[in-house]
Amino acid sequence: MESDIKTVISVCMGSSCFSRGNNESIELIKKYISDYNLSERVILKGNLCHANCSLGPNMSIGDNMYQGILPENIYDIMKSAFPSERKE
Numbered sequence: 722m723e724s725d726i727k728t729v730i731s732v733c734m735g736s737s738c739f740s741r742g743n744n745e746s747i748e749l750i751k752k753y754i755s756d757y758n759l760s761e762r763v764i765l766k767g768n769l770c771h772a773n774c775s776l777g778p779n780m781s782i783g784d785n786m787y788q789g790i791l792p793e794n795i796y797d798i799m800k801s802a803f804p805s806e807r808k809e
């Protein structure tokens with residue numbers, strides 16, 4: 722039986738993280754969710770600044786925190802977080 726529990730992807734939309742790459746990264750995450758049919762498994766949300774700007778841009782997937790992420794890292798991060806999903 723499939724679990725109904727969804728994984729929360731939370732992307733910092735505070736001004737520092739947003740302007741240093743999360744503005745692009747969130748669009749790439751949306752595209753990945755669509756391309757890999759993850760919409761039933763994840764909840765994508767933005768969060769406000771958590772005062773970790775110096776380590777940013779920041780995001781989390783479930784309990785895993787990712788810091789210093791760049792748009793070019795998104796594919797690898799998503800692939801490692803959801804390894805069994807295949808592009809349709």
Ligand code: FES
Pocket residue numbers: 733734735736737738739769770771772773774775777778779
């Ligand atoms: S703007 Fe992201 S932690 Fe401050």
